[in-house]
Amino acid sequence: MRPLLLPALRRLWRDHSTLQLGLDPARAVLLCDLPPGAHVLLDRFDGTTDLAEILGVAEDDGLSRDDLTHLMGMLVGAGVVVDAAAGTPLPAALDVGARHRLAADAASLSLLHGDAGGVLARRHDCMVAVHGQARLAVPLASTLAAAGVGRVHVVGRGVVEQRDVAPGGLSTSDVSQPRPAAAAAAMARAAPQVDARPLPPRRRADLVILAGQAAGDTELVDRLISAEVTHLVVGVRDTTGVVGPLVSPGRSSCLRCADLHRRDRDPLWPAVAGQLARAHRGHIEPQDTALAGAIVGVAALQALAHLDGGAAAQTVDGTLELALPDCRVRRRSWPVHPDCCCRDIALRRTG
Ligand SMILES: [Zn+2]
Structure with missing residues (x-):
């Protein structure tokens, strides 16, 4: 010893x-x-x-x-x-610069887990895909990359617009550049060691993050559920930032569970949800810059809690809601709905 x-x-x-x-x-x-x-x-x-x-x-x-x-x-x-x-040594692929950048994270992890090298080695092997609104997706991807996650890909298309610019994410110099390349460059500014390529098709992502409207992409969500890929939702509802749920298909409640719970409480919810899924002409989506930064941090913590293992993240079967103006935080519980098809996955797994 x-x-x-x-x-x-x-x-x-x-x-x-x-x-x-x-x-x-x-x-x-x-x-x-x-x-x-x-x-x-x-x-x-x-x-x-x-x-x-x-x-x-x-x-x-x-x-x-x-x-x-x-x-x-x-x-x-x-x-x-x-x-x-x-103790587990840091991954050999990390150069001297990366080791220095991760030193403070390693110090923090040593207090939480003891073997910081083991946690960072696990993060280095993880693959995460981030979909959705660039203003949230790119700062979140950059945060995960800077925290040592080895492969992080921001899924996007089109070119960067002024509304995509955010602290820790895309910059004004990225405007008019293709979004995927600009997102990779933004991550490289925070973590040059990150692998920003698209995830390999045969390797199941360790986590997929759905930022903003991406959570309303039912085709994507259905694919994640059927492939049993863990996914985390982050977005803003008027003046409240919402992080969660963190969905492990068959193990915790899913987005459809939450939808069914809303339907139980409000019979007219399906009509409202249908309108929410469509863009509304003239509507400017509210998103306070400081609130966006706060939920990026909270979402990154939930993502890392999942990737690192250990205790269940607070957003499993629930959401964390951060409300303006003073960032009051509350947790809402969203249990599995008895009518939801995600229960079939759990039954299949146990049966
Ligand atoms: Zn469900």
Whole structure:
């Protein structure tokens, strides 16, 4: 074992024998009654020195073998020391620049998961396609690429218009350029290492994101459901940003489930939904720039939560809604509807 005291944790000595590791009350650890010499010893927990070697010099630091064993037990038990020898190295394909750009993400991931290299290696192998409104789709794709997702493709056509320009996305210099190439260039500005090519046809996407009106593309949504591709919806409804649901076909509620729930509450919903699917002459779709940025961030977090595995994202069987003017956040629950065909997938899977 090569002990590594997580470098992402700030070390704050409260007195000569009490060490606080980290700042956030939810994660910070307080180590009390540390023996003299612990200061020096902790510097040796840098992930490069074998534990046996540290044990060999512990007495030079004024610590007995028992002191060291006790200290190691406390640190490992608190999850603040990991075995650097057991950690997953970053993907070899990442060059020095990418490693430096991802250093802050890796530090954050080390606090969440311990093995940041393992999470970044998984992200590097992931493939994500983003459909829909460029003002949301391109900043979101750029965020995922910058967070280490290896292959991200923005599906689009036509040329860039002024209304597509957004912070972190397409720029004014992209106007009149073909959208797909401009989106790839925007991602490369944030993450030159990203592979922005279209996803290979035989490889199921790890996630498809539907931004804005793309969620109303019933043909696309039906294809995703039948191919059992996980998809996430993000968009703006008047002055409220909506992220979710994150649909894992057969495992969680889908867009049709939400539609059926609305129909149950409002018998005239089908007439409204039919009109919503069509463009309305003279209508300017409202989308506050700051709100768009906020939902891009929230959607990226939900996407990464799915790609990284672990606890279920909050948008599974629900939506997160961010309302102007002060970005009040609420979660709405959208369970599976008993009449929805997505239940067939679940039954097929279990049967
Ligand atoms: Zn459903």
